Amino acid sequence: MGPFAASYILLVASAVRAFQYTELAQYVDSHQEEYVEALRDWVAVESDSSNVLKRSELNRMMEMVAQKLRQMGGTVELVDVGEQELPDGSTLALPKVATAQFGSDPNKRTVCVYGHVDVQPAKLEDGWATEPYNLTDINGNLYGRGASDNKAPVLAWIHAVAAYQALSMELPVNVKFLIEGMEETGSNGLDAMILAQRDTFFSDVDYIIISDCGWLSRRPALTYGTRGNCYFYAEVEGPKQDLHSGVYGGAVIEPMIDLIGILDTLISPSGKILIPGIREAVAPLSDEEWKMYQDIQFDMDNYRNKVGVSQLMYNNKVDLLAHLWRYPTVSIHGIEGAFSDPGTKTVIPAKVTAKFSIRQVPNMDPAAVKKQVTDYLHSVFAKRKSPNKLKVTMVIGAKPWLADTQHALYEAGKAAVKRVFQMDPDLIREGGTIPVARTFQDVTGKSIIMMPIGGFDDGLHSQNEKISRYNYIEGTKLFIAYLNEVSQITIQNKDI
């Protein structure tokens, strides 16, 4: 049980300041089109952090964020977080991190909203129905790369603060922003920045709020855990250049065949991870947890239909949710360097690099996983007696995160959800990774809540990513309500 839970008292009726939710909500409704236009402007920027050729777009995106926050009168900084090293040994400046502050009243609690404005890669030819960087409204869904992950939620937070300002209402808490541009590739540079500013920017922060995930169904949700992610490159290099497979086929040990051979040893057809040590590290499932999963409303058939498969990996709710939230898994994303276009090409690729990742859960440790995977792949590769060269690199190593659902932050979240949606939220975990959550926890010691507004079917990282107008606009109201709820905790517990 969290430190504030016992003393949390819902004080809406007797709040020091009356909370004028209705006016704020009406303001949001009447500015809906303006919010959609703001999202259109942001989605139009191809801020793909994984592609170094798009770095100037990403830098432009960070400037746009800073500019918006400055226009609202915030104290804004674009913080230099250094350089990243590229695989060829050269270096590239990381996008700056935007920080902002609205209010510094020592009698109020201070929240820090974290978000990111970089996106995953997207191309029309991947199978998008619309141009990925041209926000397109179809039946109330706003399609575009980054719409849900994470540009609309960041804007919703900004608009929540702006709504208080526009109606000349005092912000119930001090609000800080921390907006970065490298989340999709592992929040490069952010950990060091948080550590460096622990005693400055973060010193007066009481709570950290993250809205970088989605609901489980049409019911709003609060998220209390995320998986981490260890992302690997396995590169097999053979001949000095690609070879004609007719002219050379049979003479050379093909790197692609070696690579497929070792990839095939990562996970069994039934989903069992075969890398020694990985499964052993996972915290056992408690009876309490089992019960909690059992109680969650989750329609397996609906989920299966949404995914579009005839059979899921597990056919009961608890096993499925447990394997989405609290067990690791291996995904093989693709192979760089082999022939990947339509048509036929008769080539023996000279150097091929598989990209795969392993989701992390308590009590796995990315440093240990790195060694386990590297040692294992080298050992299975050695058995092939191939003259080709294997290189295994872990390029992302993000830890999992888990919160206490009894904490007052979550009680406040439930109240805000109830006010806006007239229902209780699901308490869920998230299979995806928000690398910074664990860092916040470890470095600042502050409590964190994840309050998603993304829909369950938003297609993050996929073709046709979208956010619905409903989630975007009601989500803005949720954030407005939440700031008030947090202020109620604060009043009771400022000195605890």
Next chain:
Amino acid sequence: MGPFAASYILLVASAVRAFQYTELAQYVDSHQEEYVEALRDWVAVESDSSNVLKRSELNRMMEMVAQKLRQMGGTVELVDVGEQELPDGSTLALPKVATAQFGSDPNKRTVCVYGHVDVQPAKLEDGWATEPYNLTDINGNLYGRGASDNKAPVLAWIHAVAAYQALSMELPVNVKFLIEGMEETGSNGLDAMILAQRDTFFSDVDYIIISDCGWLSRRPALTYGTRGNCYFYAEVEGPKQDLHSGVYGGAVIEPMIDLIGILDTLISPSGKILIPGIREAVAPLSDEEWKMYQDIQFDMDNYRNKVGVSQLMYNNKVDLLAHLWRYPTVSIHGIEGAFSDPGTKTVIPAKVTAKFSIRQVPNMDPAAVKKQVTDYLHSVFAKRKSPNKLKVTMVIGAKPWLADTQHALYEAGKAAVKRVFQMDPDLIREGGTIPVARTFQDVTGKSIIMMPIGGFDDGLHSQNEKISRYNYIEGTKLFIAYLNEVSQITIQNKDI
């Protein structure tokens, strides 16, 4: 032993017409720059037959071929060979096939030169040092996609005929051309066209000459066999769209993992094909053949260094040559639909299609191979008990070809090589595939010779494809000399 070998007599000294080789060779030397410019014009056309979006370029290429042959006074036709069906069920017109005729003297033998002007895909970012469609001369090597395969050899044949014309010398034989634009994707439409014109265009053809391969070393070569090729797509389809690997990883049986699992069952690390029935069909290696391979000058160390590997699949010459020329092999070219760009992307691809091919040798039959591969992959896939869907398609099924090296055509070839290069040629086979060779043999019953002029290190299908000026220009002289040699056979054997 071929029908004409015993009666072949080298008649150069006493030829009916004196053969003015020196004048022709001088003419070629003095027009070298013009020939390079002609190649530059052809290489500039991105006539990639595997990419349907480049079809208009391919059609333009065929028009350029026809135009060039017309300007030389040939009787030229562009033959409609129908349509191809695309994977989505739609159809696309095939590029026309160019035929041409120079001379129709019934007292002369008639040769038909086959070549192609389509190319394999190439992009600068694949690792080319120069723009692939901008012919670039570096130290006497002419770099560009299609330079060696097969644009320069086709031009060399055209220039050989043109040289006779320019010097007002009578062509010693009637020369026909058959130039196509779909060779790189399996000569779609050509088989039916050859069958349809068997009793018209091909009725007076005595010999077919193909120059669509390369030498084994710096020594000129004549080629008496090629491997065929069966090219497969193995598509595994699962969810209805790509999924975020954090959000869905663990819940779905990933198509990429299924695909890798079945690809890993095709061939062992030591090169043994694991598909039942494939190895059993291969004609056994005879003692005579072993001896022939043993006698070929072939520098294993040089070859290994050229390929750029520390170890080849076999470490003795006979095994290596046998596995390049007369044993099948499996190459896995790549996977379409998975993440293949630089950087990190955390996606579960929904539909992935592996491209792999199996080289064909006597006595394999593509129809049988299609069934063997399809049945085998479905059986290994069934063992995985995956809900995903597997579809196996054979998109190219080209048979191998083998000639009699004692045939008079080869004797004439040896004489021509000796005249131009003052040495004997290697008699070699070719690991690559020239699909039409087997068709010519089966449909027309005519004898075929393969007379390569490509260098051993031309990088066909790879980055930095090139042909040397030396091979291009001396190759043109070889073709000039060969036309004369063939006419000598003719005189002796017209009525046999």
